[in-house]
Amino acid sequence: MVNIRNLTDLEQQIKEDFTHLNIPKKSWMIPRNHLENEKNHIDVAIIGAGMSGLALSLALYTEGINAIVFDQCKEGEEGPWKNTARMETLRSPKQAIGPALSFPSLTFQAWFKAQFGQEHWELLDKIPRLQWHDYLQWFKKVTQPYILYEHNLIDLNVGEKGSTLYFKNLANGEIQTYMSSHTILAMGIDSFSSPNIPTFMNNVSNHRWEHAYHRSNYHKFKNLDIGVIGYSAGAMDSSATALECGAKSVEILCRCKDFPRVNRGKVAFNSGYLNSYPYWSDQQKWDFNYYLKQERTPAPHGSTLRVSHHKNAYFNFDEHVVSVKEYQNKIHIQTKKHHFIFDYLILATGFSLNWSKYSWLSYIRDHTKQWKDQYISNELPDNSLSQAPYLTTNFEFIAKSKQLDSDFSRLYCFNYSASLSQGPLVGMISGVEHGAPHLAKAISHKIYLDSFDQYINKVKHSEDFELEGNEWEVTLPYVTRQS
Template identity: 40%
Template sequence: MSLDTLASSTQIKGLAALELRLAEDLSLLELPAREWVMSRTHDGQDVLEVAVIGGGMAGLAASAALKLLGVRACIFDRSPQGLEGPWATTARMETLRSPKQLTGPALGLPALTFRAWFEAQFGADEWQALDKIDRLQWMAYLVWYRRVLALDVRNEHSIEAVTPRADGLVMLSVRTQEQRFNVFARRVVLATGRDGLGGPALPGFIDGLPRARWAHSSDTLDFSTLANKRVAVVGGGSSAMDGAATALEAGAKSVDLLIRRNDLPRVNKGKGAGNPGLTHGHQTLPDEWKWKIRHYINTVQVPPPRGSTLRVSRHHPKVRFNLGCPVLSVENTDDGLAIHTPKGTFAADFLIVSTGFKVDWSARPEFAAFAPFIRTWADRYAPPSGDEDAELSDSPDVGPAFEFLEKTPGDCPGLSNIHCFCYPATLSHGAVSGDIPAISTGAKRLAQGIAGSLYREDVEQHYAALEAYAEPELYGDEFTPADAPPQYAEDQ
């Protein structure tokens, strides 16, 4: 037996023991709860209790939290199995940015943590030696998470339309390689990621540029095509560093980072603010405090990780960090791109814009049936002068279970049966609907809210079931009724 085969065998045995431990923990906790939601049909078709759109980390955590409460959830994901979310596709960092000890989607179960999964295969010493979690190893962990919890995921199922109905159901128009069909669900969860309600925030200067000469950092891109080319990267955040490093590692002739700020931010304020008080208390804060906290974090911005930045700078002198260098305009020329900035004109063959994401309903035609009716924070709150923030204003104003709310009550019946469990819910709920640190808190909050609302809808049926419940605790042979005491018998 080769050393590689022996190592693989040891890892399998370690995982098998961990899975037995997890099964025992779930048994001790009486989880998952027995299924209890009243079944429904529509035109002879079974109605799903919950449909989750997106099989990445948030979708898996939401589905798992619902399953533990006895609610069946079905996940639809357009990607092939193992390619859900960004980890194995558009993400280009070497490691995760989050500290390795964060428990992520484990839902309070120690045996479900990444650490338990890692140590089962590689041992405690390797865990102690680990700095950050490898990106593809995180994807492998999520694949295991899905398998060990037996979550219902339908891969290569694209959702073409989500239509809330006045009868309380939501219709999903589904497309696979073979067919198109409709399914109906009582609740729909949008676990659609960072750009979950829109797409890239594209700067105006890319208008009119040939698509072959630029890409957004979230695009699928074959970086080998950038070998021996001059590359410019707009931005100074994490995705900018990841794109620049990947281009350099693919053999780019040079990379110019064009960074608007005069200096890179040095402190991750969001990390410093993270604590259970904020995690559990943000959603109950007054509007002005919610806005103030999120706007401050947006304004000071998050620095790129040290490791990601060093990954770029080690390619000096092929890379240049151009600070205080916002892009004013870009021209397409016979020799490539002429990028005009206050510090002069940069020549490049290819441009990568790392400019983040925005809520943009036009980029999500599958949500067209309900998007115009959603209440946003612009409808709810007017910030003080000078604190305007387009990202926050465009964010949906969602309810306690992440449900969308109507801008005008009555205009879109059934809208509240669609739940926003992705990044744009952050202003309403805090950072619990997409990022690793508090994803379990968010998933539990979502699942508890959905479970409660499903029970309320069916309370008459549950009460009828309560009345009809007839499993005896006593059979009548456990005791003998006493005769009446003599003093009472005389009075009769």
């Protein structure tokens, strides 16, 4: 055991841990060029190098599988932490394991203590957002996934032996093609979604409003009256950031009559819930998620206080927006009760599934099942739930046509859109430690079965001799030796 005084010591401990666990595993996969001739044929492609992609790459590595990870961003800019995210700290508890899976020395806690010590750890309440980004960069350095940056997925076609992936190399503009036996879509919360823009914004030019997810410099709000529609965590983060950047006032318009108090999803969170959820019945999954939507999720305690301690922050409840208009360089909002006038408007209205977002996503929509194709609740109808992808317990898409079943079983949804089928095993820091190993083992057994005959032939024709033939001498017959 290494005496850990700094990150160098911790990294040495990680090397020892991997050695003790026989990682990397003994090479068992048949080299790809023995099976296919294509230059760019790979076993596993992970689209997305954020937290989920890193966790999955590590989980596959522990199974003896080396994946190639693709991300459209430049190195060091993965995930939302340095751009669209505006929270001061993460919502998850500081003890969250996240992408570290079952490796104690890879956790945020180990990384933090190695630099700042036990005393500072005890004083820490939540994980600072930018510090989490730094941790993930370090995690990437020590786990060493193979990542191709500035590769934007522009199309895919699914076939019997996997998916043909088309990328635009953003560094040089070239179109590059890869054939992947197994492809995992792990691009984060906005993988299949777009910002939800209410219909009352249809005829309003975008000069004086934006969605909370928009990459924007909030210093432009200095000395301005800002309106925020919504009461989510994102609404609190945007409101607080605007106030901290010098906004003259922030009016928060909430259609609810009061804030929800209990985070029901957080209360449900435990190992039994995570391990069992994929095996719940369709009705159980639907009913529970419908219940969570109706109960609504409160903004975190700290995020709300971050807003309310500003005297120029105003919470307006039971305000249902009727119309939004731009007039004389101002935004005019008419609710059922009042008329508001702002210099600028921020929509903290969440995300909605957008199957038309990319051509490859439309292709998946047209050929695979959504929940509406498999289960419909007449008692608890919900359009957004009905459009979610309907997946197997191993995150696989399911083809609408039985003839394509085996093709789409090699394409996996490892992002927030899988939550109705899989629960919080993906897209949540506290859930990915369960989801990544689950999917890695599923892919491992499929890779073996895909080439079953070749693997068994290797066993039958092995010349890995246990005995060389010189370890003993042939004796004379027993009867002869008795005379």
